[in-house]
Amino acid sequence: MSTTTPQTPESEGPPRSPRLIQNESTTEIPVHLLFRDEPDAASVPLKPAVVARRHGTGEQPRLRHPAPRPVPEPDPGLAERPARVLPGTVGVAAGTCGLAGCLATSWWAGVLPPVLLETLTVPASSGTGLGPAQWAAYTGAAALGLVGFGGLARGRTGRAWVLGLFGRYRGTVRRTGLMWVNPLLLRRRVDVRLRHWRSEPMPAADASGVALRVSVLVVWRVRDTARAVLGVEDHEAYLRECVEAALARVPVEMPGEGSVATAGETLTRLVAAESAPVGLEVFSVQPVRVEYAPEVAAAMHRRRIAALDARHRASVLTSVVDSVEDTVTRLTMRGLVELDDYERKALVKDLTVAFCSGRGETSA
Template structure:
């Protein structure tokens, strides 16, 4: 028994045979290019196993078979290569993630942390014991000066300078130097950044007498609130007009490690940050209201604080102290103002001369002193205008 992979329409009869009967029906192909595949019958249907051999045969359940077309060899090879490539990429990514090192030997980001120090009394005691040890060793070896022996009221030692005495001298001297050499005085508003062979070891902010390891390099840092007032810097207002702005920056060192090891010149760095902020923020022009000035101050403070925070510097405020136009802009504005004043003055002079001429001609005509035609009137007006303008020019009015 065979079947086809395509759906077969209902059977249509063929033409009648010579005996008048109807021949066996066969399926008619609607698509001449369709292909058929022979499939064994046992793959089309599956029987449920019987409970026992004596039981009646179970009902056979028919299930349709799902038949898939096999792609051409070229497409199958290409799909196999694509799947293999995707698997290799996935495996490579997984291996990369698993093999990525955790960097255990890399130092974390530099940040301030407290250093290990001892009270100053520990250094004083260590130094005292070291000095006393040196004195006892000197008496033991017999090198103590006679005056000191007489003052102490003891007999001079007779041990001599042997290996034991030298070892005792070295130990006591090292203890004394180590104790007295590590004494330091902490002050309010000052801190020490400690380094050992170029590596940051901590910050000391404590006050009073302290003992710090004398092998550590100490860098004093001022952590008090400070002010910096710079020279006028270039800026611009909302209209793009060039300005010169002098600002006051209120700042202090917040993270001593970053501030000391991250930047060398704090004021130079703040100047660069202020210059960058002035290029991004439009400054309120001279004569602007209080609200515009406050908005400019807030914007400058926010930008400069964001730029200075990574290096451990805290910016409290950036206040514009003096805002003036650039020299070239000021010169152009001065010339424009002078020209406007001159034009206004000329307009006022011409208006006053015209009023004076009109008043004079009107009075002469109304009183009957002159009987003028149009040509004579125009001539008189011109002569009076020239005379009045010349008179005002001579008097400087």
Template sequence: MSTTTTSHSPESEGPPEAGGREAGGRGARIIRNEATTEIPVHLLFRDEPEPLSVALAPAVVNRRRGTGEQPRIARRAPAPLRPRRAPEVDPDLVERPARVLPGTAGVLAGALGATGCVLASWWAGVLPPLAVDALGLPVHAGAGLGGPQWATLAGCGALALFGFGGLARGRTGRAWVLGLFGRYRGTVRRTGLMWVNPLVLRRRIDVRLRHWRSEAIPAVDANGVALRVVVLVVWRVRDTARAALGVEDHQLYLRECVEAALARVLARLPADLSPNAPGAADSATLRNTEAVSDALTRLVAAEAAAVGLQVYSAQPLGVEYAPEIAAVMQRRRIAALDAQHRDTVLTSVVDSVEDTVTRLTARGLVELDDYERKALVKDLTVAFYTGHGDR
């Protein structure tokens, strides 16, 4: 049997590679030199993709046929804000009236105790002679301070201390939150003189109708523009137990609730809209203070009710741009007013020129060709515009 020898070209020589063969089984030709790596030749002459045969037409979104007018996209009003779930507070911590006695009972008990101390001292013979003469008591030698005398003095002294020490004065618009050994014992809303157990801890709470005017609170609107807002909050303490014991400082808690609610409300609406913006007339902005006040009051009232606070209104007194934003907005407004003024002046000048040229030609005072008409219009425009600029 004879064997057939096949000669190989230099380009096809080289070690066999895993990807060195094409799909048909032929060896792939490879370019190789000292400075480059091995590059398959068929990759250098790849066929370009065929161009698409479908002609692409410009897309028009919801254009009115025959007019070429683009539709006006109305800005949808945001959905109403819903208060979040109120924080959980101890359900047993609810205001209840405390047990107190009229102030007359405390005065009588203190007077009885003081009288008992004086009589016990006279009985023991330790009462000074001047006090004896002042009180009109008979002279008594006394047996000295013994066990019975000490017991009488201790009992009468304790009665006097409890009687006079428990006297308290209740004021209109103020309440006392009482606690004994860390336990809530009730709230006193009575006015006038009364007797309260002197062992309880008293904490005074202002239950009058109050208002709080905030400082300039930083916030941002729906477009991310920095704002400064001043808020007026009208509120009062409704549940003294929760206001005093449910939170560390109910006034600080109210301020933080106002700041959080303000951030939520202002972030949903823009501070202002351009008059030429699509749907600007139907869009809500932060200039609608009534809607903003209603949403803010609803959120703050829901958050503050958990700690016994009743919020009547929370309304923004002023919504202003931040200083750095206000400077930019002022420049923009000045530029817009200047452009509007220039447009008004130009419109007036053009109308005046047109009326002048029309009258001159209509009455036959002058006969103008195109070149002379253009020159006259140019001269009149410069003259009228200069006259408006000098005013």
């Protein structure tokens, strides 16, 4: 009895492979959509794919660079400019003229005291007293004297005046000597000398996050008086806050454990950048005293002592091993002794004990 194998029709083609994903769903795509030759077909813009973190795969998300911090910028039109002042001789002359006018008006009215008449060697006037004309002359002469003497000011080296009128900036005076300034202007004195400030202990941290207390020495000066006085409420307090903020971002190492100069350069760069918009010029910010915070001081001191002791023991052990090796090598190479393995081990042991004891007594 012969068995007949069923033949596959040629129209069916080769058998399909089984699905690799059992729950997949597919849709047939018409062939005319795969090959489109229409020139007027509008292209569909494709957006860049966004790769996010896939849960369970261990893939880390892409790191995004933080946005740059905004730089504080005061009023753009606020910048130092020289104020208009006159030499001090002008004020002295105006004040003298006003005083002379008051004396002349008193003589004209006949109210000048006899003592002044004798002192000035002038004849007595037959004035009829103070009338409207005399009072007007008094007012003009007194106003001239007050404006002349009231506007006198003395400029000093290293000091400047910031002038304002009814809340408006009118200029800065950096001149020295006697000068005349409009007495209606509000004057604010600013120290423009090179100054240094040593801070009180401020909170900081090292590269490992250990709490520290750091005192820094800041060398600075006022470069733009208008921005320093009018652009910020208190430029000295602003500088202190900038230093404290920089210490919170820059790790500082204890002396002997890291480079303090690197921390100083970073602090100087940060504080100078933060202080420049308000007219301050910072030359140096250097840590002068670094110590552990009170809450971790005892533990960190014990840790440092233990590390120093371990380092000392390691150096002593290294020197002892080198000395033992040198001694055994010399004895063997010169033929003074012939040692087998047991005798060599015993000699090494005795020499190690002897050298360690000697080093211990020397250290004590």
